[in-house]
Amino acid sequence: MITFSAAARATVGRPSGMRIAPGPVQCWVGMSEHSDPARATRRSGEELREAILDAVLCELFERGYAGLTFDGIAQRAHTSKPVIYRRYATRAQLVLDALVRRAPADLPSASAGDLRTDLMELGLALGSRFEQIGITTVRRLIADVDDDLLPQLAELAAAPAEAALQRVLDAARARGELGPEPLPDRIAKLPLALWHHEMLFIGHVDEAAVADIVDRICLPLLTRRV
Structure with a gap:
């Protein structure tokens, strides 16, 4: 909160x-x-x-x-x-x-023990944070932000989420859930891109949407061994 x-x-x-x-x-x-x-x-x-x-x-x-x-x-x-x-x-x-x-410090800081659960918890936490701020506020901010304010917008929207996702991926790699090769940057950040798309264009991200994104797209790509 x-x-x-x-x-x-x-x-x-x-x-x-x-x-x-x-x-x-x-x-x-x-x-x-x-x-x-x-x-x-x-x-x-x-x-x-x-x-x-x-x-x-x-x-x-x-x-x-x-x-x-x-x-x-x-x-x-x-x-x-x-x-x-x-x-x-x-x-x-x-x-x-x-x-x-005043950004809430409510993103998961510790692993729940497996990659899917960690991704689900992170996606739901980001959705909750987004709903607190509100879709109208987010959209109007994006419209009003100029180049000088982009670093602050990134600090609000991107930096905490990217750090939390990196913790999730690091924990998964330590457990052996990820393949041996480093993940391409775009694949590693794909969960955030999909959740942000859902928030901005749909207006919310619920548990069903998070599960669909995690199970059908993110897990197959993140855990592939080739």
Whole structure:
């Protein structure tokens, strides 16, 4: 699950003036240390950044990417638009930084004992992460990202998944499930390419889709001995 900063978590359990936003991520908005205007003017550096990024996620999951505005973020973070503009030039920069910063650390880190199970668990975990962010947000981000933001997009979408898949393949090779020859790069990354295609063009990836991709395509290619 996407997480929030200590400041945002500190608002949990405070009943006065608080509401829980709908959607896959809970946003606690109400009386907190950020609600004091005098304190807000003194915030800087990482403390201010944390407040802005928490506000971005809350606005994103309440209003969607299209409804995300610098005005709404500034109001929720108890800061001003010029302060945000000094750090972020575009909405895509804001959303990417917030999602990278709060990306859930929920991809499998240990092997379950066999290649098929590991691939299934990874595919389902990626699908769950994708659904938390949402298809509309992902598609709009891709449309808005320029060359300067591509490294951040890769950090959000590709790098953690590639590292997790490499752990799966390394464990499988150590157990003798893979052939003796190194896997071509495109074959090694094929599971991710197929899952990402399913997410982007179908809109979700469920257990049946993961199993079909793993059993009919990935396992035969990954484990072939020629």
